[in-house]
Amino acid sequence: MKLLNVSGSPHVHSDESTKKIMWRVNLALVPMLLVATAFFGLNALLISAVSVATCVLVQWLIEKYVMKTPSTVCDGSAVVTGLLLAFNVPATADMIWLVAIGALVAMGIGKMSFGGLGKNPFNPALVGRVFMLISFPVQMTTWPTVGKWFPMTTDTVTGATPLGVIKEGLTHEGATIQSVIEANNLPSLWDIFLGHMGGSQGEISAIAILIGAIYLLCRKIITWHIPVSFIGTAFIFSGILWLVNPDVYMDPVMTILTGGIMLGACFMATDMVTSPMSKSGQLIFGFGCGMLTIIIRNWGSYPEGVSFAILLMNAVTPLLNRWCKPRRFAN
């Protein structure tokens, strides 16, 4: 009797794979890389290259010599982490080597120490970023000036992001948001939307982020729940504060377009591994991220709170998965 191969059903599979998902995320990050190159020149490309190369190398080394498992670097997840980390640092010359340390921490501690892709509780790129922010506070808040298009070199200024300028400006007696904006000649809303302002290299251009996010939505890699509830919560909460006292609190449109809210909401908070799975869980997750961001921005010591907000909500994700069950059939 000739025996045939058997397996349990189903015997067919959709064409989804982890590899496809990760490379599509990388594709969605390309517009941001282009905008960063346009405003920050060669530095942006070099930082991204060093960050990606370090992430891939660290993962490869750990898988080969520590975990002794087949290499999974081809799945593109290390490239995603590398690019996202690079997008979260300022495009200064110092960063070209500093980002390698951040990448080492992101992959080594943020991801591989938990067992690799899918096992990490925290977004590895944010782990790397926060490590750098705490370890190299000066370099991490020294921003290149944005002036001309396609510069080969850039001058550096400290605290030149709109958020940083306003946070610093408000500490002076009698200062209001309006006076700070006028005194410092901050960019117009249209410039902010395009990305013509100071900031980490990937977070500046809302339009590039939206192009990538729409691609991910169409590919069904992310759903609208986290970005909409994150940005919506930030918009409404900051809007309420602004209505209460427009002298001290930034207006809601400016709030969501400056800093890392757009990048965080579309690409960091939506990381599949570290965000809840059910739609209700994702809505709560986004809400928490939005609230924490605005709280940290207004009452914390840092001008920006997106990274901390997302990391804090990452910690809550297992609980959200447990509480927010999907609706069962006939129940």
Added chain:
Amino acid sequence: MKTFAMGGVHPEENKISTHAAIEQFPLPKQVVVLMNQHLGAPATPVVAKGDKVKVGQLIGEAQAFMCANVHSPVSGTVNKIDVCKDPFGLPKPAVYIDVEGDEWMETIDRTPDIKRECDLTPQEIVAKLKAMGIVGLGGATFPAHIKYSVPEGKKAEYLIINAVECEPYLTSDHRVMLEHAEEICIGISILRKALGVPNAYVGIENNKPEPIRVMTEMAKKFEGIIVEPLKMKYPQGAEKQLINAITGRKVPSGKLPIDVGCVVSNVGTTFAVYEAIQKNKPLIENILTVTGKMLAANQQHNYQVRIGISYADIVRHAIGELPATTGKVISGGPMMGKAMSNLDGPTVKGASSVLIMDESEATRATEGNCIRCGKCMHACPMGLEPYLFSSLVRNGRYEEAGDNHILDCIECGCCLFSCPANKPLTDEIRLGKNKLRAIMAAKKK
């Protein structure tokens, strides 16, 4: 257009054999008739070695409650009564019959005329379904006489005919509707009478425009038959999903369709009901699709096959030798069908297809880490969490899986189908269900 509420996937349709008309499969030298071809206890053989039997003669009698009669599909001599390994390697009691000629029981009406009138009472219809060994042909092979005896205190309001055929590749229901629409409608009318329901709804997915057209035309000539085109989505043919799509009702966990006033019957079964009630023909034949991407156009077939013919005979007659690159041979569709370990086993009531898959199509990709994308959860038509079952089952926490309703799983395979990491979710859930049932049975004792 209607469809079910939650989850579901869209596998590639691959209905390659749609255009192959139903052919009569030639008689082999020997048939092996299994005594349990249905859900429940095996039938008791009522023939002995050396007995002469005719086509349609009772050879296995239903003695338990959950059981169905088995009839001889051929005429000839009983060679032996023995245990036979079915295509999945499980030993089953069986009657071996050497085929001699093709002599039918005199009671069976073999004329091609269509008999439209039926003056039996509901009780007589149910009794005749039992005598003729009719079982559901949608896959579960549930004995029909039990399904159509509505328990006291419950009332059937809807008769739903499952002509969805949502499994990729399968085309037997498609062909039966095209070629036997009138018989099917008479069968439906008989079942409607047995249940005493005003209307029967025939659910057909909109990827089958021809059957929808033919059935809609035919239904106009009958009272109370409504053809309901459905938006394509797998697993629409699953009982609970089909009831939900057509009536909007939801069968709760652990309940039966009759608890929400519904009875669901496969369209193939209605044809068998027609033949049994109007023509006195017991269930001795199936419509069976032979298909596969790797087969040539002239190797795609829809056969009317006597039960008990071995799969090896069917494959040999349909395509000759199995191609060298054959990966799996599947009984049923690619989503819920079972892979056969050997082809020497016989066909049974409810067998719907022989699907031959190439190695490349049949090989599963290497399993990776779960990336917690939640696709399994969103694909699940029962609203369950397959990723959670996977880790609970791997850690032996079966009762916790039970608390998360693992037993609600209908094993449709949507989770594994959509998993980008290729985790064997459906396999793990099956294991978990079996382990949990064993634990629950042990607790009862």
